[in-house]
Amino acid sequence: MPVVDSQLEQDAPATDFDRATAIQPLGDGRFAGEVEDGWGAPPGPNGGYLAAIVVRALEHEIAPAGERQLRSLAVHYLRPSQPGPIELAVEIVRAGKRFSTGRATAFQNGKETMSALGAFSTTGLPAAATWSPPPPTAAPAPSRDAGRLPSSDFRHDSDAWLETTPEMPSIVSRVKIAPRLGGTPFSGRELAPGEAAETGGWIEPPTPRRIDAAFIALLADVWWPPSLEPLSAPAIAPTIDLTVHVRADLPPDGLPDQPVLGRFLTAAAVNGTMEEDGELFLADGTLVAQSRQLALLAPFG
Numbered sequence: 001m002p003v004v005d006s007q008l009e010q011d012a013p014a015t016d017f018d019r020a021t022a023i024q025p026l027g028d029g030r031f032a033g034e035v036e037d038g039w040g041a042p043p044g045p046n047g048g049y050l051a052a053i054v055v056r057a058l059e060h061e062i063a064p065a066g067e068r069q070l071r072s073l074a075v076h077y078l079r080p081s082q083p084g085p086i087e088l089a090v091e092i093v094r095a096g097k098r099f100s101t102g103r104a105t106a107f108q109n110g111k112e113t114m115s116a117l118g119a120f121s122t123t124g125l126p127a128a129a130t131w132s133p134p135p136p137t138a139a140p141a142p143s144r145d146a147g148r149l150p151s152s153d154f155r156h157d158s159d160a161w162l163e164t165t166p167e168m169p170s171i172v173s174r175v176k177i178a179p180r181l182g183g184t185p186f187s188g189r190e191l192a193p194g195e196a197a198e199t200g201g202w203i204e205p206p207t208p209r210r211i212d213a214a215f216i217a218l219l220a221d222v223w224w225p226p227s228l229e230p231l232s233a234p235a236i237a238p239t240i241d242l243t244v245h246v247r248a249d250l251p252p253d254g255l256p257d258q259p260v261l262g263r264f265l266t267a268a269a270v271n272g273t274m275e276e277d278g279e280l281f282l283a284d285g286t287l288v289a290q291s292r293q294l295a296l297l298a299p300f301g
Contacts, residue, residue, distance in 0.1 A: 002044055005231055007032075007238070009025045011128055012292035013209065014057060014178025015205060015207045015209045015216065016174070016207070016249060017052075017174070017205060017214075017215065018077065018209070019036075019210065020039055020049070021049070021052045021053050021056050021214055022034075022053075022056070022186045023053065023057055023060065023088070024097070024205075025060060026087075026202065027141050027142065029061055029089055029091055030087065030088065030089050030090075031056075031057045031060065031087070031088045031089075031090070031275075032085065032086070032087055032088075033053050033056070033057075033085070033086045033087075033088065034084070034086065035050070035053070035082065035084055035085075036083060036084050036169070037053045037083040037110070037170075037179065038170045038173075038174070039170065039171055039174060040169065040171055041170065041171055041236075042105060042169070042236050043083055043236055043238055043299065044080045044082065044238065045081050045082070045083065045184075045208055045249050046145075046169075046171040046218075046221060046222065047075070047077060047221045047242050047293070048121040048217050048218040048219065048222055048301050049171065049218055049221075049222075049239070049243070049294060050075070050077070050081055050106075050114060050221050050241055051075045051116070051218075051220075051221070051244065052214040052217040053088070053106075053214075053216045053238075054068060054073070054075060054085065054088065054104050054106065054114060054118070054217075055073060055118070055176040055213050055217050056214055057088040057090050057273060058070070058073075058089075058090055058102045058104050058116070058118040058120075058292075059105055059213065059214075061091075061092060061102055062092060062100050062102045062118070062120050063077060063091040063100075063208060064121070064170060064183040065252070067122075068100060068120035068121060068122055068183045068244050069120060069123060069246065069249070069250045070119075070120055070122065070213035070216075070250075071099070071119050071120060071121045071245065071246055072118065072119040072243070072244070072245050072246075072247075073116060073117075073118045073119075073213075073242075073243065073244045073246075074116060074117050074118075074241065074242075074243045075115075075116040075241065075242045076114065076115045076116070076240070076241045077113070077114055077206030077238070077239055077240060077242075078114060078115060079111060079112070079113055079115055079252075080238070081106075081108060081111075081113045081114070082108060084108065084126075086106055086107070086108050086113070087106070087107045087108075088104055088107070089104070089105045089107070090102055090103070090104045091103050093117075098121055098122050099119055099120065099121050099124065100119070100120045100121075101117060101118065101119050101120070102117070102118050102120070103115075103116070103117055104116045104117075104118065104300045105292075106183045116126050116172050123249045123250075124249070125205055126245065132234040132247070132287040133279065133287065134152050134285065135261055135263075135279075135281040135285050135287075136180075136181060136200070136261070136263045137179060138156075138180035138181065138201070138202075138256055138261060139156060139157040139158075141157070141178060141202035141259035141261070142159050142160055142161055142178050142186055142202070142235055143159075143261075144204065144208070144259075146159055146160050146161055147160050147161070148160055148161045148162065148163040148164075148210070149161075149162065149163055150273025151163070151184070152166075152180065154248075155187070155191060156179065156181075156201075158178065159206075160176065160177050160178070161176040162176075162177050162178060162179060166181050166183075169224070171222055172222075172224070172227055173197065174222070174240055175192070175203050175204065175206065175218075175219075175222055176203070176204045176205070176206055176224070177203055177285075178201050178202040178251070178259075179197055179199070179200075179201040180200060180201035180202065180261070181198050181200040181201060181263060182197070182198045182199030182200065182226060182229055183199075183229045184229065185224050185228035185229055185231070186228055186229075186231050186232060186233065186234060186235075187229055187230075187232075188230065188231065188232035189229055189230055192231050195228035196226075196265045196266060197227050197229055197230055197265065197266045198226050198263070198265050198266075199223060199224065199225075199226040199229065199264050200223060200226075200261070200262045200264050200278075201223075201258045201261070201262065202261055202262075203222060203223070203260050203261070203262055204258075204259040204260070205257070208257040209239070209254075209257055210254030210255060210256060210257055211250075211254050211255040211256075211257070211258070211260065211288070212250065212253075212254035212255075213246055213250060213254075216280065216288060217244055218246065218287050219260055219262060219280055219289070219290070220244045220278055220280065220289060220291035220293075221239065221242060223262055223264055223278075223291065225237045225264070225266065225274070225295065225297075226264050226265060226266045226270050226276065227266040227274045227276070227297055232241065233295055233299065233300070234299075234300035234301075235298060235300050236296065236297075237274065237295045237296060237298075238295060238296050239293050239295045239297055239298050240273070240294045240296065241291070241294050242291065242292075242293040242294060243292050243293065244289055244290075244291045245291070246289050247287045247288060247289055247290060248282075248286055248287065248288045248289070249283075255282075255288075258282060258283065258287060259280065259283065260280050260282065260300060261280070261281045261282075261283070262278060262279070262280050262281075263279045263281075264277070264278045265277045265278075269297050272295075272296060272297060272298060273294055273295065273296055273297060274294075274295055274297045275292065275293065275294055275295075276291075276292070276293050276295065277290075277291070277292050278283075278290065278291035278293075279291075
């Protein structure tokens with residue numbers, strides 16, 4: 001079985017996420033892992049969850065002691081992944097004074113399933129200027145021990161987490177969410193001309209854990225696509241490529257456990273594909289990460 005291989009997980013109790021993204025070094029830049037069932041949606045494992053496994057392998061090869069942090073991750077999903085063993089091969093493309101870049105390729109059943117590039121930097125980079133977007137206006141996050149409400153009773157100012165149901169994609173049950181933006185998937189709401197579909201809210205792991213780069217990769221894709229709200233019938237949205245830019249400086253053991261506010265926008269659904277732009281914020285307004293992905297938008301079944 002894969003083992004957790006980072007200082008963070010060695011010093012803290014492993015959560016379900018840690019176990020589901022654990023890797024085992026095999027030597028020569030190769031790693032073994034397990035794609036667990038229950039971390040996806042139709043038609044397969046969630047893209048952010050798979051990206052988190054890739055992050056684990058890149059971190060081990062490029063910054064095993066946390067001396068550099070992930071700044072940019074670009075993952076292309078070459079074919080659908082399946083629950084079961086996964087192998088990853090990592091090579092360091094360049095190791096510079098401030099940035100190092102690695103390439104990771106994932107295999108299942110002898111076939112390439114993902115190809116990724118990850119750029120890692122030192123922290124405290126010199127800045128010629130600093131600015132960032134404001135977080136969206138949203139009610140505060142529920143407390144960690146707040147109860148859950150069914151979707152029929154949930155409001156954007158509810159001091160509770162959303163109650164998940166068996167009908168929801170399994171990935172939703174892996175985190176606690178409190179919707180604050182947008183409406184209900186498959187509500188058929190007609191968008192105004194030029195309006196982008198929007199969704200988002202607070203996200204928190206069910207078990208306290210610090211926020212590291214692998215968890216940020218999950219957060220970038222764990223929310224349901226905003227493009228589902230204008231639809232009136234079920235659809236699937238498998239990711240074609242996902243890019244995550246980590247904008248906050250991360251300590252070697254990650255940021256303290258806390259809820260993260262996600263906002264996700266889709267401006268265009270064209271020719272069977274849609275884009276999704278995401279932003280992740282802390283409660284104090286800190287911009288944690290930005291993401292962009294291209295995904296299919298196809299009828300279900």
